[in-house]
Amino acid sequence: MVSRTSAIRIGLVFPDLLGTYGDRGNALVLEQRCIRRGIDAEIVDIAAGTALPDSLDVYLLGGGEDDAQVMASAGLRASRAAIDRALGNGAVILAVCAGFQLLGGSYEARDGEVLDGLGLCDLDTRAGDARCIGELIVSPDASLGLPTLTGFENHGGRTRLGSGVSPLGTVEVGHGNGSGNGAGNSAGNSAGDEGLAVDGILATRVVGTYLHGPVLPRNPALADLLLGWVLGEDALTSLEDPVIDALRRERLHEARKTGLSAKRRDWDLARG
C-alpha cells in the first residue's frame, strides 16, 4: 500500500438526524486511532439538507428517531450516485441502527407505512411487536478475525437479510436483527439455520449493525478493521489500551450475566 499524503476523511452523515445514540463517538474513535498512529485524520460533518460528497474515506450513518430517519432517507437517496462513486473509489461505510436499516430496500415507519431505503444492500426492515432494548453481544464472522463485539441495542425494527447476504455475526446475547433468519449466514447454508439469531450485515467494505454504545469505543478492533480497509492492514500498528480492555471485559461479563438469567427464565417458562 502506498502511503497516503492526504488525511483520512471521516464523514459523519447527517449528525443532526442520525446521531441519537452518541454516534459522533464512532467518528471520534476513528479519528483518534489514526492520530495516535501519526496518520492525519479529520471528521467531516455532513449537515442534513446538504449533498453527500463522494470524496470521503469513511461514511458513518448513526441511529435516529422515526421522523429524522424519514428525512435522512430522502437525503441519502438524493445522494445515491455520490455514495456509489465513493464505494467504487474504496470508501467504507459503517451504518448503525436506523442507519443500518436505511442501507436496505425498505423499512417500516411507526405508522405502518413502508418506505424506501437506500437500496444499497439486500435487506428489509419491518416493525416488531416490542422494542429490542439491552446489552447485545455478537460473535463476528470468523473471516474478520475480530474478537467478540459488545454494544447496546435499542430498536423496534426486525431486519431480514436477503439470501446470499452475510450478517456481521451471530447473536450471543440480545436480539440483533431480530428476524430469526440466519439465512445467508454463510454461503450455501440451509434452511436448517432458520431461527439462528444474527446481527447486521457484512458486505464489501460495508458494515451494518444494531450495536451502538457507540460501537467503536467498545470494539476498537472493529474500528481498526474499517481503517485497515481504507489504509491497508499494514498501515496500522497495534495500540495498547488496558482501560478499553477492562471496559470490554466488564461489559461482556455483565451482558452474559443478564443474558443467562433471561435464557434461564425462558427455559423455566418452556418447562412450565
Place this chain on the structure above:
Amino acid sequence: MSTVSDVSPGSANGSSLSARVRIALAAGRAAGWASRVAGRGAGTQISGRVMLALAPKILEIVGAGRRNVLVSATNGKTTTTRLMAEALRSIGAEVASNRTGANMPAGIAAALGRSPETRLAILEVDERWVPYVVDQVPTELLVLGNLSRDQLDRFGEVRSIAKKWRAVCEANPSIPVVANASDPNIAWAVAPAHNITWVALGAPWRQDAATCPSCSALLDWSVDSYSCPECQFSQPDAAYRLDGDGLITPFERIELQLALPGAWNKMNAALALTAVAAHFDISPQQAADGMSDLEMVSGRFSTHRLADGRDAKVLLAKNPAGWTEVLRWLAASDTSVVLAVNAHLADGRDPSWLYDVPYELLAGRDVAASGERALDVAVRLSYGGVDHIIDRDPLSAAVSLPGDVAIIASYTQFTHLTRKSW
C-alpha cells in the same frame, strides 16, 4: 387569572376521604417512615406504591377538589416546581408539592396524601405520566419546559413524548398552558390548547429538534429561532422572554437574582416566574423576590463534606442537554471535576450519551472518571484528550483531586450522595 385569596388553605378534601383511602394513606406513610428509618432514601416512592396498591384510584381521590398545577420537562422540572411553590408561599399561600422529586403517580399521591387540607398543589410530573395525571386530577394549569433525549432505553423517543403531550392538549384544550416557545417539540405539543402563555427561554440544546414536529421537514434555525420552510410551523411570539439575567414581561423587566447557580436555573426561574405571574394574581417582582433565597432543591447544588474537610459541590446531570449546561457553568472556574456515572434504570441503562457531550472542554482540568460506569467515562475522556484518574467511588475520587471540587453525578449517583441533605 386566579387571585391569591383562592389559594388559601382549608378547602380541600380532607374531611370527605373514604376509610379505604385513609387506610391507604396511613399505610403508605408507615411504609415511607420504615424506608426512611432503614436509610433507603426519602421514602416517598415506597410510600406511594403502598398507597396505589391498597387504593388504585387514590390519585384521583386525593387530587379531587384541589387546584392542581402540573409541571413537566426533561430538565429543570424539580427546580421549576420548587421555585413556583416558593414564590406562592412567599405571599402567604399554602402549597402542597412533591418536593423530593418523586414525580410518578405514586410519589404524587404520597405528596398530596401528606397535605389533605391544602387546596393548591404544584406538582412535578414525570414526562411519560403527564397524560395519566391529567386524566386523574382536575388540572388548573400545565407548565411545560423542554424535551430532549434522556434515558432512551426507558422513555423512548423524544418526539413520542411530544405526541403524548399534544394528545393531552387536544383532549383538554381548555386547560391553560405556560410553555417554552423556544423548544419546537414543546411549541408543537401545546399548540391545540386555547390559552397559552409563551415564554422564550432560548434553546442551547437543539439536537433533538432538527426536524419539524408537524411535517418532518428540516427546521430552519438560522435566525436563532426556528421556522419550518415547508409548513406554517414556526416559533410563536412570546409575551415573556428570558434576556440574560432578566425576564422581560409585557410590562417590565424583572431581574432574576438567584442563589441557585448556572444559566439553566435562570431558565427554570423564568419559566416559574412566568407561570406564577401570568396565572396567579401576583406581582412578578414579588414572585421573583420569593424565589431568590432558595439555595438547594432536593439536594441539587448541595455540598458534601469530604474526608479531608473540603466541601465538594454536588450537581445532577443526567443527559446531554443537562451536561451542556453544567459545562457552561464550569467554564467560569477551574474547579476539579468528578464525573460520577451509573447506568441503572433511573440513569438510563445505556450511557452512549457520553459521546453527545463535549467533554473535550474539560481538558487541562483535574478530572476523575467515577461511578459504576467509570470505565465508560474513562474511555470517553481518553478519546476526548482529557487526562483523568479512575476511581469508582466519587468521594474518594474527589479527595484525590486538588482545590475546589464539583461532583457531577448521574441520577442514582446523585441520590446516593445527597439523600442525607434532603
